[in-house]
Amino acid sequence: MKQVRIKDIASKxxxxxxxxxxxxxxxxEVAKKTKERVLAIAKEMNYQPNIVAQxxxxxxxxxxxxxxxxxxxxxxxxxxxxxxxxxxxxxLHPFSIEIDYRLFELHNxxxxxxxxxxxxxxxxxxxxxAPILKKEAIRFCEDLDxxxxxxxxxxxxxxxTNCTAFIGEDAFQGxxxxxxxxxxxxxxxxxxxxxxLAKDLENTQHLNRRNQGFLSYFLDAGRNNGMKITVEIAxxxxxxxxxxxxxxxxxxxxxxxxxxxxxxxxxxxxxxxxKRVEAILIGYEITRKNTxxxxxxxxxxxxxxxxxxxxxKAVKRLFEYLTTHNITMKHEFQPVEIINTEVLSLS
Amino acid sequence: MKQVRIKDIASKxxxxxxxxxxxxxxxxEVAKKTKERVLAIAKEMNYQPNIVAQxxxxxxxxxxxxxxxxxxxxxxxxxxxxxxxxxxxxxLHPFSIEIDYRLFELHNxxxxxxxxxxxxxxxxxxxxxAPILKKEAIRFCEDLDxxxxxxxxxxxxxxxTNCTAFIGEDAFQGxxxxxxxxxxxxxxxxxxxxxxLAKDLENTQHLNRRNQGFLSYFLDAGRNNGMKITVEIAxxxxxxxxxxxxxxxxxxxxxxxxxxxxxxxxxxxxxxxxKRVEAILIGYEITRKNTxxxxxxxxxxxxxxxxxxxxxKAVKRLFEYLTTHNITMKHEFQPVEIINTEVLSLS
DNA sequence: CTGAAAGCGCTTACAG
DNA sequence: CTGAAAGCGCTTACAG
Numbered sequence: 250m251k252q253v254r255i256k257d258i259a260s261k262x263x264x265x266x267x268x269x270x271x272x273x274x275x276x277x278e279v280a281k282k283t284k285e286r287v288l289a290i291a292k293e294m295n296y297q298p299n300i301v302a303q304x305x306x307x308x309x310x311x312x313x314x315x316x317x318x319x320x321x322x323x324x325x326x327x328x329x330x331x332x333x334x335x336x337x338x339x340x341l342h343p344f345s346i347e348i349d350y351r352l353f354e355l356h357n358x359x360x361x362x363x364x365x366x367x368x369x370x371x372x373x374x375x376x377x378x379a380p381i382l383k384k385e386a387i388r389f390c391e392d393l394d395x396x397x398x399x400x401x402x403x404x405x406x407x408x409x410t411n412c413t414a415f416i417g418e419d420a421f422q423g424x425x426x427x428x429x430x431x432x433x434x435x436x437x438x439x440x441x442x443x444x445x446l447a448k449d450l451e452n453t454q455h456l457n458r459r460n461q462g463f464l465s466y467f468l469d470a471g472r473n474n475g476m477k478i479t480v481e482i483a484x485x486x487x488x489x490x491x492x493x494x495x496x497x498x499x500x501x502x503x504x505x506x507x508x509x510x511x512x513x514x515x516x517x518x519x520x521x522x523x524k525r526v527e528a529i530l531i532g533y534e535i536t537r538k539n540t541x542x543x544x545x546x547x548x549x550x551x552x553x554x555x556x557x558x559x560x561x562k563a564v565k566r567l568f569e570y571l572t573t574h575n576i577t578m579k580h581e582f583q584p585v586e587i588i589n590t591e592v593l594s595l596s
Numbered sequence: 597m598k599q600v601r602i603k604d605i606a607s608k609x610x611x612x613x614x615x616x617x618x619x620x621x622x623x624x625e626v627a628k629k630t631k632e633r634v635l636a637i638a639k640e641m642n643y644q645p646n647i648v649a650q651x652x653x654x655x656x657x658x659x660x661x662x663x664x665x666x667x668x669x670x671x672x673x674x675x676x677x678x679x680x681x682x683x684x685x686x687x688l689h690p691f692s693i694e695i696d697y698r699l700f701e702l703h704n705x706x707x708x709x710x711x712x713x714x715x716x717x718x719x720x721x722x723x724x725x726a727p728i729l730k731k732e733a734i735r736f737c738e739d740l741d742x743x744x745x746x747x748x749x750x751x752x753x754x755x756x757t758n759c760t761a762f763i764g765e766d767a768f769q770g771x772x773x774x775x776x777x778x779x780x781x782x783x784x785x786x787x788x789x790x791x792x793l794a795k796d797l798e799n800t801q802h803l804n805r806r807n808q809g810f811l812s813y814f815l816d817a818g819r820n821n822g823m824k825i826t827v828e829i830a831x832x833x834x835x836x837x838x839x840x841x842x843x844x845x846x847x848x849x850x851x852x853x854x855x856x857x858x859x860x861x862x863x864x865x866x867x868x869x870x871k872r873v874e875a876i877l878i879g880y881e882i883t884r885k886n887t888x889x890x891x892x893x894x895x896x897x898x899x900x901x902x903x904x905x906x907x908x909k910a911v912k913r914l915f916e917y918l919t920t921h922n923i924t925m926k927h928e929f930q931p932v933e934i935i936n937t938e939v940l941s942l943s
Numbered sequence: 944c945t946g947a948a949a950g951c952g953c954t955t956a957c958a959g
Numbered sequence: 960c961t962g963a964a965a966g967c968g969c970t971t972a973c974a975g
Contacts, residue, residue, distance in 0.1 A: 254952060265962045270954065278960060301690050302952035304648045305967050340687065340912075343648050422938065429938040433896060434780045466938070546817075549780060565687075587934040591769065591776040591813070601968060612946045617970065625944060649968035652951050 316378040319352035325536035333560030376400040418554035419582040424462025439505030518542035663725040666699035672883035680907030765901035771809025786852030787822040865889035
């Protein structure tokens, strides 16, 4: 079981270590026959490069491009990802990784495309991306495939691409978790309101999966037998929200709990606070605006999808892939976490 | 800011690199004057060894002793720690770490002392320990100090030792989290029963902190204004538990929720199941026996202290300390997690 | 007490 | 197309 070195391969294949290296790295200039022989032997001996020696000689700095939406005070979810990336870089010390952040404006296709083009020109050793804009992302993946640059998806998954890995939330399960919390805290005869609150139907697929999970919980096992009412609010404008919510609550006086399927939970929280409506409120994402209402007791629970951990894993997987060509797990669902004020005060 | 090598120190000090190495590693055979000169220069140039080169030449395998209680089917908490350790070792690849597990029988002082002596004889490069038996642990720490072997505490902290770091649960906060969940699900006029269920008062300090946290929550903010009743059950024998619980519940018919402050929650769960008592039940630790009752809906939530993560961090910290002498964080409280059936099905 | 040389496993010019 | 040599930063005998 001891380490196989290129030296061992070389002597077995009757060539020099230089030739083995050329074969292993596909740098050409090797006779087809030799190449095949070396490859066969390497495989047979189960050669794994010593990445310590590699690091020492090349002193290579891996360059990763990170293509995600720009975070901000109103979008702390995406602000968290870079923190996870920095954590991974620390963990990977003393190997050297350089991150090239390309942050695009949410919902701005042109900006997204610009950023992808920038990435293609430097180009990086690997890409970590949130393929939120599906059409544009697929196009980009094709370009990356052509340049043989590996890429990992975070947050959102797209089928039929050659992504090295995907790391993200199991949205369906996230919905079930939200449901189980409401089920625990709500009287069984009360109604539940599901609010889909998102500008431009952003990320609808994700939100739909959450809602499916939410409803599936009650179909399977829930004690609650009140109505489940769903409402779409396409604007986050406070007035629009108020008007709509007033109307719904008036028509359904028996509502005892509200689920917001997106990170915009704080908007409904603000409404409940202003109108002094007593109801259980549960939503998604540990953003500042949300946690403020959590602390006030207006939001009862938040379901978090651990963005830091997602990005941290993405960097580690990509590095592992580049150094060893191993893929640990193609699809990895990050378990969600249940957050309330008390858990929050610890982190 | 580029890397300083021993070569740079050597030329500045007008000695050979061999001498620099001898000084840096305290291997003697160096004139006092030279030694001081080299040390001064190294410090001035802020020399940091290149651990990649180091690893390549020495092929050193770090040996860590792990002194924790033996896990088992009835003690899955301690079974989880080795998993975290293995995870850390994988993450630290290609550096080589060898773990020497010294698992002692809980509450067996003689066994604990035996194991500490075994550790002192081989001896390891560092120790990760759960200093549960305070007196014996302090004695051991003194021996380690003398041999200049660094040690990290997990699970339990002891003051006035030279431990490199501590990683564990914030038990007080864990109690608050449990309280907040009961507060969410329980009618405000119902009573709450706190069960301290532990053989031989094991780990009482930890359990006490949890209970203090639990009660502090209701003093601070809770909506519940029922009674808080505490009962000690010193035996985990099913009959003893039944008798005691029968008595308590008869005397206090208004109890709506039960908190078990230890991992023995499943014993109360079994009681509730058998007697068909309807009550909210919350406890600690994600053990198999507990999660079985979680799935049945008899335990509603478990508070987990992420044992795997604790041990994983311990290994990484110790390795970091040995290679760089940096201490990232002396005390690190692992945030607790809220677990119910739905979250569980993800992990 | 000190220095010079060899070697860890790999990559990178360079010579043929 | 292929091999031999130098070098990454460090440690380890060995010679003096």
